[in-house]
Amino acid sequence: WDIPLNPTESIMAGIRNNLLFNGECYDYWEQFGIAYAFPIYMGFTKWLYDMTCNEDNLFFLARDGYAIKQLYERICKKTGKKIETDYVYVSRNTLQIPVMALEPQMDQAIKLMTNLSGFRDGKPSVEEVLRTVRIYKEDVTAQMLHLFELQSMDEIVNQENYPKVQKLAAWLSDKVKKRLLEEKDLLAAYLDQHQMSRWDTINIMDIGWVGSCQDALEKLLRKKVRGYYFGTLDTSVRQKYCSMFGWVFDDRIPGNAAN
Numbered sequence: 001w002d003i004p005l006n007p008t009e010s011i012m013a014g015i016r017n018n019l020l021f022n023g024e025c026y027d028y029w030e031q032f033g034i035a036y037a038f039p040i041y042m043g044f045t046k047w048l049y050d051m052t053c054n055e056d057n058l059f060f061l062a063r064d065g066y067a068i069k070q071l072y073e074r075i076c077k078k079t080g081k082k083i084e085t086d087y088v089y090v091s092r093n094t095l096q097i098p099v100m101a102l103e104p105q106m107d108q109a110i111k112l113m114t115n116l117s118g119f120r121d122g123k124p125s126v127e128e129v130l131r132t133v134r135i136y137k138e139d140v141t142a143q144m145l146h147l148f149e150l151q152s153m154d155e156i157v158n159q160e161n162y163p164k165v166q167k168l169a170a171w172l173s174d175k176v177k178k179r180l181l182e183e184k185d186l187l188a189a190y191l192d193q194h195q196m197s198r199w200d201t202i203n204i205m206d207i208g209w210v211g212s213c214q215d216a217l218e219k220l221l222r223k224k225v226r227g228y229y230f231g232t233l234d235t236s237v238r239q240k241y242c243s244m245f246g247w248v249f250d251d252r253i254p255g256n257a258a259n
Helices: 007-020 028-052 065-079 092-102 106-113 126-131 142-147 162-171 173-193 212-221 236-240
Strands: 057-061 084-088 201-206 224-231 243-250
Touching (some): 028 065, 028 243, 065 201, 092 106, 106 173, 126 162, 142 162, 201 212, 212 224
Parallel strands (some): 057 084, 201 224
């Protein structure tokens, strides 16, 4: 360490060094966890506690929030703070897609959901693209494919035929909206099990980076949501909807943890 340490940092450094240099042999991942993951997890959790210790709730989003939640609750126990915490199984897909049903223009929502950049290999089939908007093989007849100049559900989608697939999806927008609304209702029921809607302001912990899960939760629950992240890259969601806070970097600006 080349900078003065406060008492908390000194204790963390001491634990780390005692484990690393006590003559014990560790495998690669144990050593990596002690040397790097431990101070990062502890630093982030301590920052998270400092930011939320006067709040009455904090929801940790899966999967990244699991270990952080255990550390956070230990700090709360040590300090005597009564903050209701919960671990919620959600992801960008499970939150963002159902909330698309609330968009006033379904054709625009379909364009967003069928964006080719969302496919990792860049060569999805017609069936794979349509599945993102909950249109399945049994929903599409040969006549429909012919109407939009598509050969089959197995046809590879590229920049040339991509607009045709989008038009087919938009043509089936009523079916899309019905299924998204069904998913939204199931999602709302799941979040209700975790009693998220009981709070006027909901606090969530996620890794980052642009607040898309936070945005979806706010639209779904119609509540103010504050998000605490390892880092944030974009303030567009913050400016329009809610509050976002990053630890290592906040709106691309390095925080204290990065110094």
